[in-house]
Amino acid sequence: xxxxxxxxEPDAHDSASTTAGVGAQLSPSRRDLMRTSASAAAAxxxxxxxxxxxxxxxxxxxxxxxxxxxxxxxxELSINGAKQRLKVEPRTTLLDxxxxxxxxxxxxxxxxxxxxxxxxxxxxxxxxxxxGCLQLAVDARGKEVRTVEGLQRGDELxxxxxxxxxxxxSMCGFCTPGFVMAITHCLENHPKADLERxxxxxxxxxxxxxxxxxxxxxxxxxxxxxxx
Amino acid sequence: MSALPPFPGAGYPDASLLAPAQDVGAKQKRTRxxxxxxxxxxxxxxxxxxxxxxxxxxxxxxESLKVLDKELQRVDGPVKVSGRATYTHDVxxxxxxWARLLLAPVASLKVARLDFSACKAVKGYLGHxxxxxxxxxxxxxxxxxxxAETSEAAEDCLRAIVFEWEARPSVLDRExxxxxxxxxxxxxxxxxxxxxxxDEAKARAAIEGAPHxxxxxxxxxxVHHACLxxxxxxxxxxxxxxxxxxxxxxxxxxxxxxxxxxxGLKKGNVVGLVEHMGGGFGSKFGFGQEGEAAARLSKALRxxxxxxxxxxxxxxxxxxxxxxxxxxxxxxxxxxxxxxxxARAHKHGGIGDGSLSGLPYIYKCAESWSEISGxxxxxxASRAMRAPGHPxxxxxxxxxxxxxxxxxxxxxxxxxxxxxDDQVWHRQLERVARExxxxxxxxRARPGSAKDELCVGxxxxxxxxxxxxxxxxxxxxxxxxxxSVVSSVGSQDLGTGVRTYVAAIPAEELGLPLSAVVARxxxxxxxxxxxxxxxxxxxxxxxxxxxxxxxARQAFAEVLAPLLGCQPPDxxxxxxxxxxxxxxxxxxxxxxxxxxxxxxxxxxxAWQAHLQANGxxxxxxxxxxxxxxxxRVRVLHMACMQDVGLCLNRAATRSQINGGMxxxxxxxxxxxxxxxAALGIQLNPCFEDYKLPHSxxxxxxxxxxxxxxxxxxxGMSEAPIVPGGAAIANAIHNACGARIRxxxxxxxxxxxxxxxxx
Numbered sequence: 001x002x003x004x005x006x007x008x009e010p011d012a013h014d015s016a017s018t019t020a021g022v023g024a025q026l027s028p029s030r031r032d033l034m035r036t037s038a039s040a041a042a043a044x045x046x047x048x049x050x051x052x053x054x055x056x057x058x059x060x061x062x063x064x065x066x067x068x069x070x071x072x073x074x075x076e077l078s079i080n081g082a083k084q085r086l087k088v089e090p091r092t093t094l095l096d097x098x099x100x101x102x103x104x105x106x107x108x109x110x111x112x113x114x115x116x117x118x119x120x121x122x123x124x125x126x127x128x129x130x131x132g133c134l135q136l137a138v139d140a141r142g143k144e145v146r147t148v149e150g151l152q153r154g155d156e157l158x159x160x161x162x163x164x165x166x167x168x169x170s171m172c173g174f175c176t177p178g179f180v181m182a183i184t185h186c187l188e189n190h191p192k193a194d195l196e197r198x199x200x201x202x203x204x205x206x207x208x209x210x211x212x213x214x215x216x217x218x219x220x221x222x223x224x225x226x227x228x
Numbered sequence: 229m230s231a232l233p234p235f236p237g238a239g240y241p242d243a244s245l246l247a248p249a250q251d252v253g254a255k256q257k258r259t260r261x262x263x264x265x266x267x268x269x270x271x272x273x274x275x276x277x278x279x280x281x282x283x284x285x286x287x288x289x290x291e292s293l294k295v296l297d298k299e300l301q302r303v304d305g306p307v308k309v310s311g312r313a314t315y316t317h318d319v320x321x322x323x324x325x326w327a328r329l330l331l332a333p334v335a336s337l338k339v340a341r342l343d344f345s346a347c348k349a350v351k352g353y354l355g356h357x358x359x360x361x362x363x364x365x366x367x368x369x370x371x372x373x374x375x376a377e378t379s380e381a382a383e384d385c386l387r388a389i390v391f392e393w394e395a396r397p398s399v400l401d402r403e404x405x406x407x408x409x410x411x412x413x414x415x416x417x418x419x420x421x422x423x424x425x426x427d428e429a430k431a432r433a434a435i436e437g438a439p440h441x442x443x444x445x446x447x448x449x450x451v452h453h454a455c456l457x458x459x460x461x462x463x464x465x466x467x468x469x470x471x472x473x474x475x476x477x478x479x480x481x482x483x484x485x486x487x488x489x490x491x492g493l494k495k496g497n498v499v500g501l502v503e504h505m506g507g508g509f510g511s512k513f514g515f516g517q518e519g520e521a522a523a524r525l526s527k528a529l530r531x532x533x534x535x536x537x538x539x540x541x542x543x544x545x546x547x548x549x550x551x552x553x554x555x556x557x558x559x560x561x562x563x564x565x566x567x568x569x570x571a572r573a574h575k576h577g578g579i580g581d582g583s584l585s586g587l588p589y590i591y592k593c594a595e596s597w598s599e600i601s602g603x604x605x606x607x608x609a610s611r612a613m614r615a616p617g618h619p620x621x622x623x624x625x626x627x628x629x630x631x632x633x634x635x636x637x638x639x640x641x642x643x644x645x646x647x648x649d650d651q652v653w654h655r656q657l658e659r660v661a662r663e664x665x666x667x668x669x670x671x672r673a674r675p676g677s678a679k680d681e682l683c684v685g686x687x688x689x690x691x692x693x694x695x696x697x698x699x700x701x702x703x704x705x706x707x708x709x710x711x712s713v714v715s716s717v718g719s720q721d722l723g724t725g726v727r728t729y730v731a732a733i734p735a736e737e738l739g740l741p742l743s744a745v746v747a748r749x750x751x752x753x754x755x756x757x758x759x760x761x762x763x764x765x766x767x768x769x770x771x772x773x774x775x776x777x778x779x780a781r782q783a784f785a786e787v788l789a790p791l792l793g794c795q796p797p798d799x800x801x802x803x804x805x806x807x808x809x810x811x812x813x814x815x816x817x818x819x820x821x822x823x824x825x826x827x828x829x830x831x832x833x834a835w836q837a838h839l840q841a842n843g844x845x846x847x848x849x850x851x852x853x854x855x856x857x858x859x860r861v862r863v864l865h866m867a868c869m870q871d872v873g874l875c876l877n878r879a880a881t882r883s884q885i886n887g888g889m890x891x892x893x894x895x896x897x898x899x900x901x902x903x904x905a906a907l908g909i910q911l912n913p914c915f916e917d918y919k920l921p922h923s924x925x926x927x928x929x930x931x932x933x934x935x936x937x938x939x940x941x942x943g944m945s946e947a948p949i950v951p952g953g954a955a956i957a958n959a960i961h962n963a964c965g966a967r968i969r970x971x972x973x974x975x976x977x978x979x980x981x982x983x984x985x986x
Binding site for chain 1: 889
């Protein structure tokens with residue numbers, strides 16, 4: 001048998017999966033667009049033409065439009081309350097834009113699976129908890145992007161962050177920013193969340209070290225006002 | 229009050245007290261023999277060594293401790309919760325190129341064509357390195373590496389490589405490997421030399437004569453470390469004699485040496501950095517082929533190169549825990565004692581040899597025999613993974629014990645105690661049993677019936693680990709004139725809490741709060757440290773930190789004694805102040821430090837055998853609910869009791885134990901590497917198909933630290949991952965009678981064991 005790099009492409013999994021608590025508002029078609037641009041580049045055509053979306057300017061609608069974006073383009077994003085212009089490709093994910101193209105780089109959100117499995121890149125975009133690896137940077141235009149770097153005020157940690165420290169809710173810490181964002185989003189929307197809701201809120205976040213029991217304790221301590 | 233002026237002529241410490249550790253010990257030389265742990269390839273071996281006993285620092289009675297043995301907040305908690313902790317993945321250097329690897333997609337192949345012309349035409353292409361141009365013999369073996377201006381361009385370059393290949397004959401599982409005409413995986417053949425223990429004839433005779441006997445085959449799959457931070461490095465060489473290398477590694481001083489070799493530089497001219505690292509679990513000791521590729525690209529491009537594996541590549545080339553196939557027989561007498569045990573076991577370590585702990589695991593047996601050998605396949609080599617070989621041996625042994633106990637109609641808890649002399653396990657088993665409600669449980673000597681739709685069961689298992697340390701760490705504790713205290717050593721923190729106790733130990737010694745001490749770790753610019761594997765770090769490092777802190781205190785006392793009008797041994801450091809034991813003038817820490825010379829005070833520390841111990845015990849109980857209609861298992865409660873010697877940080881220790889149980893839960897119910905039978909393509913190289921436990925599957929968890937033995941600190945992080953898998957499998961059987969002898973205990977296996985599907 002022979003093949004042209006017959007690496008199994010897990011296409012079957014490429015549809016944007018959302019997990020309990022993570023409201024990733026991404027239609028499968030956008031992931032397809034990303035793939036189209038990548039394979040165009042692979043064929044040596046390095047001018048990927050991608051259908052973008054005017055809807056990106058409105059925080060509600062996701063209806064497709066006729067905007068065409070290609071090559072490296074400059075966009076303006078609102079990140080943690082500050083406007084920033086950055087150069088991205090249409091296929092650049094929001095996560096990659098923040099980690100690799102923002103200045104200074106915002107590396108708090110982690111790249112772990114790059115396919116919406118693990119929640120390490122959880123961030124709040126337009127008020128919704130999303131996976132940064134499943135969002136295109138161009139689609140974040142006009143929306144407020146909140147990352148883990150934006151939670152503290154000056155040197156003061158947020159209540160959720162303090163609770164994570166107090167309850168030893170991180171070990172290696174690589175998943176921690178994602179859990180912090182998921183719990184923050186949960187408690188902003190459900191200030192008196194119970195254990196069941198908290199578990200559901202971070203069901204889309206993986207942790208290999210096994211910090212979950214302490215994450216639950218941290219979240220509950222804030223929900224009950226313990227870390228205020 | 230302003231800082232005190234230094235007393236003329238009295239402010240300078242005795243130089244001898246600032247000298248390295250051994251000088252202090254030399255004053256009152258005595259030796260003692262201690263058990264220690266030596267780690268070879270991440271697997272611990274117990275050795276007895278004679279060590280010099282300094283007679284100096286002691287941990288002191290636990291009741292007197294103010295910092296250690298308490299619930300501490302990690303000193304790096306704030307940077308971790310705010311995204312400011314910099315991992316290798318996060319390193320950004322001006323001019324940095326982004327690199328990707330091309331891996332062999334199948335178990336073994338012959339390269340037919342490897343053409344980079346289209347790759348070179350991709351916008352942003354910077355360079356490539358060919359790693360293997362002819363043939364490969366394991367899944368995931370690197371073929372080539374490419375570097376580009378952006379991560380997107382690197383991906384484009386990778387896809388533009390024209391790579392054609394022909395599959396070579398390969399063996400992918402034990403059965404195929406052992407066939408007489410099987411393709412040979414290596415020149416050493418497909419089977420390693422068996423390690424044999426005991427007398428087979430005697431063991432089989434003992435089993436034959438026993439009133440209760442069971443023969444069964446237990447299978448455990450290959451599972452992955454699944455570190456959330458993938459393997460990789462950022463190699464920063466821009467020409468010249470020196471380089472800086474960041475690597476997600478468990479051995480800062482190890483990979484830096486490897487990097488120097490690839491770069492052709494002197495080891496001393498390469499700085500290795502591991503500021504934070506996102507999990508290793510035994511898989512991140514060397515620089516790895518990914519690190520070498522990054523170094524080669526950096527050398528070729530004369531610019532920094534960032535090469536971190538993608539998740540898919542991580543699954544395919546970055547290690548795994550070996551699987552096992554264990555054919556075992558055992559006999560039990562009427563009193564529940566194991567009288568005979570015989571096992572022939574194969575380890576599945578891919579092209580490596582794998583690991584499997586001795587059988588039977590922990591429990592004593594009058595006549596036992598085992599023959600253990602590795603069976604090689606064309607899959608990537610297993611690596612050390614948290615307690616290498618122990619969970620596999622635990623699963624087989626604990627399953628057999630339960631099967632025998634049921635055959636004999638004996639209580640599962642009592643049977644275990646009948647085969648353990650060490651009373652520590654007795655008390656631990658009883659405690660975890662109480663925690664999960666064993667003594668109120670309706671079926672303790674026979675399994676429940678599957679006639680109920682939802683069945684609840686309880687299972688037990690135990691663990692042990694060495695966890696002793698050795699002389700490898702060089703620690704410095706510095707006290708500055710402004711009152712700052714810095715404790716430094718090159719060691720890395722894998723998430724276990726090393727950084728925190730590097731600060732906490734001097735805080736305790738100097739009577740300061742934890743916040744008064746800064747820990748600096750993770751750099752070859754600092755004192756040497758061993759690799760973190762086999763739970764050797766704490767017992768190797770903590771004594772050296774203690775010794776450095778003690779030396780600093782001694783030296784500081786020499787400075788302060790004249791100010792306080794007492795002898796140096798009578799200077800008391802407590803509650804952020806210093807005072808003579810007899811009372812009198814009291815100086816705040818800042819005031820005291822102002823008496824130091826401009827350069828402050830620096831003291832070194834080295835390993836002290838008497839400040840560590842060896843050998844931990846653990847017991848776990850699992851309570852599960854089995855849905856006999858769907859076969860789905862829900863773990864309701866896991867309880868662990870564990871001794872750790874002196875606990876340096878109770879919060880972090882509990883976290884480590886929780887983590888062991890969560891990983892064991894994944895091992896028991898979900899995790900298994902799946903490769904296709906024809907070519908060896910991994911079918912689940914991502915987290916939606918390789919399932920880790922998530923929050924909805926985390927049961928109630930109870931951690932009990934066993935404080936009864938007042939020993940010095942012992943490495944403990946391996947032990948908690950060992951028993952959980954066996955305990956859960958046993959609990960499933962106890963619930964409904966479904967004995968699952970092959971992990972993971974997936975719903976189909978539960979239903980098959982209940983006879984509901986074939």
